[in-house]
Amino acid sequence: MPVTETAGTRLWKRRDRKAQLTVWAIQLGCLMVFSYCWSLVSEKTIWEFVYDAPTQAGDMASRMVPPAWDYMDKLWLAVWDTINIATLGTLMAVVLAFPIAFLAARNTTPSKVFIRPIALFIIVSSRSINSLLWALMLVTIIGPGVLAGVLAIGFRSIGFCAKLLYEAIEEIDVSQVEAVTATGATGPQILHYGIVPQILPAFAGISVFRWDINIRESTVLGLVGAGGIGLQLSASINNVAWTQVSLILLVVLGTVIVSEWVSAKVRHAII
Amino acid sequence: MNTVTTHRSWKKQPFIKSPLLRWGLVVGGAFYLALVFGTMDVNWGRVADGIPRGQRFLSSFFPPDFTSRATDIFDGILESMWITIISTVVGILLSIPVGLGAARNLSPRPVYLFSRAVLAVSRTFPEIIIALFAVKLFGFGPFAGFIALSVGTIGFYGKLLAEDIEDMDTSQAEAVKATGASWFQWLNYAVQPQVMPRMIGLGMYRLDINFRESAVVGIVGGGGIGATLLTSFDRYEFDSAAAILLVIIFIVMGVEYSSSYIRKWVQ
């Protein structure tokens, strides 16, 4: 009890002794973990570089202006590729995620024992691996290019879309499904009339949301050779062509902002 | 019994009412796809070559090879974890002032605009691009990864903090202000209790994201498990790569479950 009575006066503390000790112990523990991690990282850091970084950054920034505007001619194709990677990847993901979500949702899966765990495993492994890691794998296997990028975005997004979608399926209104079942409808008919109409808005929302994220992610896939504007970025950095780099950064910024605006508009129109 | 029935035909109303827009979208979509596949430059021969390599990669998962690169994998994972922890802590600490600055109901106009600009820039660029520059500035190693993830955390956490503060209950805030509290006291008594529970949850969520990202900053030289993975791919050591991927999946799952558990516990 935070309230104690000593010699007639009632004292009040925010926490009683045990709670206060627990709080201190947790704070101390966090501090120790943090300082241990910090010491390990600082061991591997060359501090001279870090002290020098502000000058370096200033130098880099000064060499970035003005952006090499005429390089834009060569960038249009890269931007086009980037958008295509995001769009086709999202398309592929939503097409594949749709059935997987039904197999994974507790109330629609054909078999809770066999099929649901498999569907969940697909979702988890797709989600756990960053799209850049997918791209790294795919580039090693099928070679560099836009196709690897599309597949990487697709594979990464399947899990994301399927997870959100199956959660939406599990939250549907059961009475509507019951009503359709009561008419004597078959399984696929129940799906079509009872469930799909309920999750369609969520489905559209998820797709657009993921497309927006994918635009951002597809700008970097080129760093491992999977096409898009990242390819130009890493080439320009390697050639220390800083004026090109600044232009590319501006283009990335613009693309992401425009895609955010588009996705907000579309989501607004759907809902 | 020969009643005449009139037949009224019925068709499902199309989703998009205006036929012009509807067909416009269909044709536009088809045209876009045709254009994409026309301009997409795919070397199908190279893809065909990849099929046996893909098979070899898949078969290397059964069983993956944890042993021959065990120390590399172990070191890489540990490094990723340090990066995750310190970047989450530092990122959140730094995002608090930025988030306060970016809350419209708290800050004067110039501070608000400046903070919003900081948030917008750090949110638009993917962590990996920031890491690329951090590596240029700070040299190869975990410090660059730490910088990149911290910047990403500021953008993410600062924005959500600002939104949460903007959504807070104004009457509670007004009441504490009316007692004659100073600005910091007001933050501590009126704002903090209202935003804290959600912010702890989001911190856990960000920890989860940072671990995933820490696995990739290594690809551009930012330290962590990504570097180990890149090496094994470069050497075509698919069974080690498979082992690393499995470890990543496993830890990400673990972090995700424990963070969702902590979030439930805090609520």
Next chain:
Amino acid sequence: MLRLVDLVKQYKTGDKALKHVNLEVPNGQVMALIGPSGAGKSTLIRCVNRLVEPTSGKIYLGDKELTSLSQGALRKARRRMGMIFQEYALVERLTVMENVLSGRLGYVPFWRSYFRKFPQSDIDEAFRLLARVGLDHMVDKRADELSGGQRQRVGICRALIQNPELLLVDEPTASLDPKTSRQIMRLICELCKERGLAAIINIHDVLLAQMFAERIVGLQLGEIVYDGPPDGLSPDVLTQIYGEEDWEATIAKVEDEDDEDEEAAVP
């Protein structure tokens, strides 16, 4: 005690909430402010402690002029005015004790309030006040666990622990049931008498206002249209304040007919 001179508030939208209000509240007087919604009652009360900045005019608390005070001096002045709110405006995630002690924020330095190390005299006073309103057994309950009436009692304690000279009370009964409303109004008036406090009570319930206040001020469209004793409220006057309606039933025929056992029945 409190003197408003030519007070004007014009909102950015162009609405004139207060038009040249002149008002004087002597020491220890409990005054009720009535009027339809949108008459400017809330604005008037919030102008006094400058939660809303008045457009022009002067406010004297004692011999201190409030409208020209700097932020620091304003905080000192706010300590002298306790405020009680419509929806209680307790900080919901803090305990009852922390809410009451938040009334002392203007008196203690930041570090003391941050670590909740308030002087023992403040804590004694908090216990005394909570006992006075019948809540001393609920010290460690979180504010969101309390009922409406209990919350408003905590709100009263928070205002009184400031040791104010003036109470600003904004619709104290608007979200309470009729019986609790009376209890709360009686409590406020009793406490004002005990401590010799002046009070401005915003209230839309004419009956309650007549029952408890010594003086009634009617506000309509930002102008004072009635200022006088409670029994001077005739149907004509009410029509002038609120507009045409049958007022006979609203006017109190008998003074407060409840007896004191209600007070004891409060949990």
